Amino acid sequence: MTHRLSRHALVLGLAAALGLTGCGAGGETSSSPAAGGTGLEKTTIRVGALPVPDPVALYIAQAKGFFEEEGLTVEPVTITGGAAALPQIESGALDVSQTNYVSTFLAVSQGKKIKLVADMYQAAPNAFTIMVPKDSPIKTVADLKGRTILVNNLRNIATLAVTSQLKAVGLTENDVKFAEKPFPEMGNAINSGQADAGWFTEPFITANQKTLGFRTVADTMTGPTAELPIAGWMATQEWAQKHPKTLAAFQRAIARAQQLASADRKEIEAALATYTKIDAGTAAAITLGTYPSTLDAARLQKVADLMLEYQYISAPIDVKSVIASAAG
Known part of the structure; x- marks a missing residue:
């Protein structure tokens, strides 16, 4: 379920907006089975995210302990863009990363083996x-x-x-x-x-x-x-196949956080303060999109079809083939 977030107009200092900063990376990730009997293939993952409102569910899930409940430690890593993060997930520097759907489908059209693993952000009026x-x-x-x-x-x-x-x-x-x-x-x-x-x-x-x-x-x-899907979470096909339980844990935690973001804007406003320099007044004022909790192939197909219409890609893409299996 998504919920159209309220929109207001309020004063914003440019210095605050332009001084956005994200969380840094942590240490080495673990590739051994999870301790405590969780059975995860990997207990610590590095996740790329931009310091903007779109990936707020990552930080909500952190704050609420959703990842911890899944036996998962997530280390956020600041990226400059979804397209720029692709080499990082291909090299293994990141396990999962934020991506915009246009970048994703462009990469798929070029033969890149990547999968969409969770939804993140959808357009709303005036955003x-x-x-x-x-x-x-x-x-x-x-x-x-x-x-x-x-x-x-x-x-x-x-x-x-x-x-x-x-x-x-x-x-x-x-x-x-x-x-x-x-x-x-x-x-x-x-x-x-x-x-x-x-x-x-x-x-x-x-x-x-x-x-x-x-x-x-x-x-x-x-x-x-209208209501165009904007951004989601991606991983390589190889990573998704190698870490199905870890992926499912991430998907479940993110879905819970997306649902919370959809239901309560105050959760978004509180989380923004933890990974950006957007002040409380601005967080209450900015126009936000919506936060879907499930990847819907029919909605995402709209992006791929528009890209074909405007010749961003030369052949149709079946979006269902790009979506990783849902959380178990």
Whole structure:
């Protein structure tokens, strides 16, 4: 079950938002059978996560002891992006990692043997927006023609979401120029004339509204991208096959935490303080998506189909084949 989280508007200091920090890595992981009779193939795993609201269930599960109850020790490791984490899970530096679904399906289309092991985050209204300075002549999506738009990654969820909005007004991705810039740097880059607009998510939407007076031109999660699945947890196919009991333990704990996040926003707000520098007032104000507790192939298929439509991939992907077995 998912629950649409409330959305508010509140003041946010840009320094707090741009100073996000995540939990560091711990020591060596264990590959021996778990002590205490749990039977896990591995009792300690390293899990990659971004210091943003999306993976909050990881930290809720930590705080509530859900992993511990499963006989599992989880060491969060800060990553820079889902695509960047792929080499880390392939090398074994990470056991499981956050990923966005566009990156996942791109990797699958290139022959990468990875599996989605749990859901994480789904779009909601006004959580992913195109923004411009308050005095910009850009008033509508149609006004973006010929303009430069900053995104955090090229040919990924950002450009896919923006392109879907361009199509609605008769434009294509070739009618604009996409340029890559990390979220914390986007606002100042646009303000200095390096670009005309940017694709933002929280807490950067609120940060740039408050500190730079930016305004929203369009919510990019409407129409074909409404309630679009955004992010999940991935592992390599080899790892999932080698560690079925460990994987099942992780899945059960994460599902419990996702359900808690869906039911009580206060749990999210409390957890954000433990792995980001988002203050309490901001945590109560930012616009959040939803936190599904099960991987639904039908929902995720929507992402793969959009990618095929916009030629991000050259052949259809059957999403069911990418999802790992459910927790036992």
